[in-house]
Amino acid sequence: MTDGIKRRDFLKVLGVTGASATLTGCSEPERLLPYVVAPEEITPGVATWYTTVCGGCSAQCGMWVRTREGRAVKVEGNPNHPVSRGGLCSKGHATLQHLYNPDRFHGPMIREGDRLRQGTWDEAEQLLAAQITATGNVMFIGGRMGPSMSNLVDEFVAAVNGTRIEYDAVSDAPLREAARITYGATGLPSYDIANARLLLSFGNDFIETGSSPVAHNKGLAQMSAVDAAGSKGRFVYLGPRLSTTGLNADEWYPIRPGSEAAVALGMAAVIADDAGAAGPYADVLRAYSPAVAAQAAGVSEDSIRELAERFASESPTLAMGPGVGGHHRNATAANIAVMILNHVAGNVGRTVHYDAAVSAATGAYAEMESAVSAMAAGQVGVAIVHGANPAYSMPAASGFVEAFSQAAFKVSFASAMDETAALADLILPDRHFLEAWGDSMPRSDVVALQQPVMQPVPHFDSKSAGDVLLATSVHLGNDFGATTFYDFMRNGHMEMHDDSVGDFETSWRLALRTGAVEHDMGTTAAPSQLQAPDVALSFDAPALDLGGDLTLLVHPSPRFGGGEFSNSPWLQELPDPVSKITWHSWLEMNGTTAEERGIREGDIVRVTSPHGEVEVPVWIYPGIREDAVALAMGGGHTNMGRWANGSGVNALALLPSESEQPSGAMLTLATSVTVTPTGERRRIATIEGSSDQHDRPIAPAVALADLGHVEEAEHDEGHAEFQELQGVGGFVPVPSEGGAATAFPLEGSRHGPYAESHDLPRWAMAIDLDKCTGCSACVTACQAENNVPWVGEEQVMMGRDMNWVRIERYIEHMDATQAGDLDVRMLPMICQHCANAPCEPVCPVFATYHTPEGVNAQIYNRCVGTRYCANNCPYKVRVFNWYRYMDDVPEPMNWQWNPDVTIRTNGVMEKCSFCMQRIRDVENRAALEDGRAINDGEIVPACEQSCPAEAIVFGNIRDENSRVSQVVSSERTYRVLDELLNTQPAVHYLRKVTFHEIASGGHD
């Protein structure tokens, strides 16, 4: 190991700061375990931060890791990363749970008969080398990996003259192929969403999957924010089903599955005065018109024509082609059609860039198909699988499992058991990316370094795949000029380094500190002309395998991606941003469709396609076309881990094993299905009570037209119910003064420690609902930061989910039958820290009260558990520990616990604390620095830190210059239920801004 790591010697055992606090007192003597050799970087009780790269998905966002006593306890977005620019998604946060996943292998596993025994690394590597020399015919099936690792694998495979297969379950192959065909570009186009004034997504779920969800999420938020000129970008979603991305659209065109190409071309035809603008695709363009498109898509011709006109006029605009969820038999063509649309609208080089290629998910499914046939034919001696789980992520129809078992010797680099590793003869558990060196190239001009932030978790004797390959090569007598992967990688970068920009060591250190460096690659001139297709393309609606009357839409789950994230209880319990369902799978079906078939929500139905069938409960969703049903990937694991196994169903069981041509991507939209009730029912494990606001001022919106005179609009409509009250002589609640800071300390509280509280800050938060996309990153971030337990499917069904953040999704307007306005309100509901908190006076023991700093504090150890506070909380943000949930957390997953936050025990109420531990931490630091004042923005709660949309701002609202005061001074500011209850919350919301008029009350 390099000294780079040795200096970070590892705390042998937990305990210096009484690692994770619990309320339950233990009686046998507690041991204090000092370091043997103290690492100078670590001060007990003080967090150490490291920069690295998230290895969760192909986006490879920049990451900051907070370590305490040598344990990684929290991951956060790295604002300095050129691509992700801060923020982190739920999956990224959950990678911590994969690091401490108790189901990881405890060492290299060697198959003996039908069982695996643990061996030593030397033994394992010898065995691998021996097998390679003996049987030969090496096939290396590798998932996404960094450039250095990729090079190493290439060299390794070359040295043993084997074959390498690149495979990633969810890949944007059609998009990349389209880019290659039309512009000869390598990699994916990069989008400048923020600057688009009209954004069209043809079924592209860019804030959930795709090249860079976090960056795209941020872009979407910036685009849809109202700018100084009082205008905001408009987002139109065209697709059969509303994904999380779709829910953020201003308009929804519920077009028929597979009709994207037709619509895009139809629009292009309108825009391009003469078809010639489409260059080699001119004749294609001539073939299409709004009429044709309307016919294909099932939406009105006028709406398409009108959209096309806007797309041309409101430039710069941007259109994005179908993503993984829309990989049908003509997906590449569809993407090309969209590129043509962008082209004729003149967006290329403005909002779409083909020069700074985004290196995204690589693998083409087609390669896997050939691999399968090769294995089936017995042409493969040693099959090595790295970073992929084809046994799960390929449709059962592909016959991978059978073929794989044909290989003479099967090797897996999986760090924890998965369906593929279960078949392997040799398992070489890889390091988690937080334990290992690596690099990434999220964009062709960006190199980011992934450095280990801690010693490997001692429970697991893992070794980084790179080191294993190098060690094996030594056995094989090959030399790649390095003995450790770290050296190999460093050498690579040294070669790549051009010394004109300064010496390597400095830039290396810089890269390590900031996480990434941007190289000016002297970008090749942007290809501006469309090139003639070198393959046959069909822009027609794709053919579907006839299995029934409903089209099956299979899409990656926002929580589990393609299923590689499924073994994380955080993600399992994270309510799906669309359905708000946890743990299990569900079939999305339109209400009308369900009614026709006499199906009610919660009915378990049998979904049958020509390729297989699954049984899954139905969830009624107005956001899907009546002729389609949708099923998310990621469920139905059989051999992955304690949390993934048996949870939900695997949607791929219904899909054909077929690749889209020419891109070779796996088809996700390929078949129709029949849906028949089984007669059984189940309770849906959802956190949703009602998706209707019932005319309550919870998530109001304001029409763009009303901006500038919202107050009047309020007066006309907002207080309608109060006028009604006055009419009947009812009691009129005190309307709270606008967003501004309320008087604090409150009347009567000027006493004792509260006397000086006007010198103290008043902590407050502002949440911009116009930016919030409901991606739910904050939920997981909060859970990770505050030791919030997960409770399991049963408990969620009983209504006992514990998350401190509940993202409420209110559906105001959603019509799957025709193109039109879409209005969905996302509202992150956390403790509102009311100045007049209803929960406080009812507590018999002062377990909850108001601090002089205006925080509604919950003193866990004082709580007796009467639950009156929760009853009296109008926002229902208080959650109760019904059992000793945290006692069930297995070693070493409890290593992730935040030592600064008390672990709550059985019978205690808890809720959002505004990340009190972070406030105290900053206060302590400020005090150490000769009592300096705390700077604005120095205290950042977990939710704000992780929010890709930057919708959350926290600070001292008594300081009029603080960011929060600035934001709150907006005319859009309101406080939930405040005008009804006069609770005077410290959490201020900014109304969502809609293009359409808002009906009465400003909030329905």
Added chain:
Amino acid sequence: MSNATKDPIVRGALAHPDVTRLDDVNRDVLKVLATPGKGWWALFSLASLGLVVFFTSWGWQLYRGIGVTGLNSPVGWGVYITTFVFWVGIAHSGTLISAILFLFRAPWRQAIYRAAEAMTVFAVMTAGLFPLIHVGRLWHAYWLIPYPNSRFLWPNFKSPLVWDVFAITTYFTVSATFFYLGTIPDIAAARDRATGLRKKLYQVISMGWRGTDQQWHHFGKAYIFLAALATPLVLSVHSVVSWDFAVSIVPGWHTTIFAPYFVAGAIYSGVAMVITLVVPIRKVFGLEAYLTTKHFDAMAKLCLLTSMIVGYAYMSEFFMAWYSGEEIERTAFWNRLFGTYWWATWIMLTCNMFVPIMLWFKRVRYSIPALFVISIFVNIGMWFERYVIVVTSLHHEYEPFAWGIYRPSLTEMGILLGSFCWFSFWFLLFTRLLPPIAIQELKEVLPPPMRKQKEAHS
């Protein structure tokens, strides 16, 4: 306050031919304390069995955590609080009949007040358990009691739950005192008839009461003052309990009508429970001479009155919800009638408003079986009233997205059932150990033996 010249009717309808001499009363009442019959043992063992269920369920809950209930968010209160309020309600008529009717000199009180008071004491004992069963951390429940501690911490006297602690403990202490005081002379009477261990026991409990003029003198006064204190207490306690809800902001709880409404309901359920209890006692111990149809008639009328008050309260709640014009309030009450828990609401309305209409008919009021059945209906109805108030209000609150459903668990049911057994356990013991009818007060209303009259006759 005896009255030598009362005519039989005024004398609490004590006109039974067999009861002429003072010591007849001793004879009739004290025979109750004789060795129990099969029926009593059957009931007693049943109750004891129920106690096992009760404590097993509670133990299980303590072992596993409060999660064994069906409670959740948003419904943080359920069967336990419902039952708590129910028993507090039951506890009311005892002291009401005893104290208030005593002050108003209601002639029909003497025969039933002892049983009623016993019921009160045991009902409070039962009710008092429920907050303990309900809290998440029983082992910290003592923090609600203000006691000097090393943390310098005190309870929050602004919290209705602390008011409860004071109200319930006070009510228990005062009712118990009142009950005990009234029994002293009768225990003495029992003592003078008993032998052996029982005699010693009674001697101790009766504190060596002799019935001297001095004792009677202070006794009478003390009794009046206690009654005078107990009366406002009765009215206050259930008001305080009602404020547990009314002080909150939960739609369906936050109502000014709650205090009177709860007090009326309490008396209603209490009187019903007295009927339920007294009917079997009367039968089993053959006390027809003392518990005459006139008593039942009077109690039935009280039921009828309170049922009308309660019914009025229901109606006005619905009306106000509509009249307020506040959407949230309206939804809450609409949901009560036609929402998920419609059945509970309709059970409540039927049992508490419609069934008692029969009490308008004299024939019903004078038919003891009919009263018995009706009283049971009322008991059920009143339990559901509390269930409706607690659960339906909570499960649909302000935040529609957080609406939820509550399904009571088996454990909760076990504890609910057990609470009735716990109550019956004590009550059965009472019928064995203490004179269930106030001997000395019955004597007060008997015509005192007069030599002159006798001579006049002879």
Added chain:
Amino acid sequence: MKKRWLIGGLAGVFALAGLAFVQGGGGEGGEGAEGAVETGQPIAFPHNQHAGSEPGQNNMDCQFCHFSAERSVAAGIPSVASCWGCHVAIPGTNHPEEVAKIQGYLERDEPIPWVRIYKISDHAHFPHMRHVNAGLECQECHGEIQEMEVLTKPDEWWTPAKELFFGQDPVWGGDNMGWCVECHRRPDENGEQQASTDCAVCHY
């Protein structure tokens, strides 16, 4: 009847007392004050020998070993290496065999499993640096450590009762909120209470 209430009441009181006692952690009575063996410490470490100011004692500063007290919430336990840093030269006069143990741990590359004496409840956060920088002497909370050969808790028969009613005495490695509050409330020179008694300052 009265008797029954009496018994019931007493039972209740005892039950609560018991619970409070258990909760208060009153159960953890330390061992006797004689020698290190009773405390179960792996090495008989004499604080007085190191920090004591008597002749023949070394009068070391607490923070020489408890290095992070002034910059971290945790005071810090010296690493085995840092012990050996001195003891490699100082074999120890009184108990060389104890000193020798250090080398053993160092060579075996394992931490010394000290028994923890000073333990504040996990639900209370005590930032050492704030108190050290406020000018508090370690002794104000930890007692006259430099005079103790062995750190122990008192275990008189009445200790549990005392701890139940008056809380444990931090000087003895106890954990007493009253103790903290009393000091936080103490008025400073201009009569203001010298530290916040806001619950959320320590409990979060």
Added chain:
Amino acid sequence: MSQSGGLLASYEYLDSTVDAIEQLKKAGFKGVKAYSPYPDHHIEHALGYDQSPVRVWTLVGGLTGTATGFAFTTWTSVDWPLVVGGKPIVSIPAYIIIAFELTILFGALATLIGLFILSRLPDLRPAVVYDPEFTAGRYGVYVQAEGGRLDEARNILNGQEPIELREGEGGANV
């Protein structure tokens, strides 16, 4: 005090009891004591009782309760002031309830104690001058007389045809 002695007469009839007492009183006997199975105001009247001092106990107890209620709640609130729900540290309306409950509680307990003290309860010594029938149907009159006047007392008591007349040592436990 060998001369003195006590006489205990049991009567079946109320009026004879009352007459006996009145005559004894008229004859100026001190320490006349009556037994009855229930409180009878004729007897009380004959013995010339007026208001019982129990009420003082009740009043004082009640007032103490009120004072305690307000003082205690206020003091505890100020002792460690915590703001809840934006309400004043000292919220009198809430404390009224505590004060009320304590009024009742203290009042009741004081009354009970007062009663016990005034009527010499509990008194578990074996009763010498007592007839179990007193708790059933009979009335009793006990009078203590100096030796000289014993006969006079006896005559008066006999004059009302007692069921039984017992004579005992004076100062016997009554």
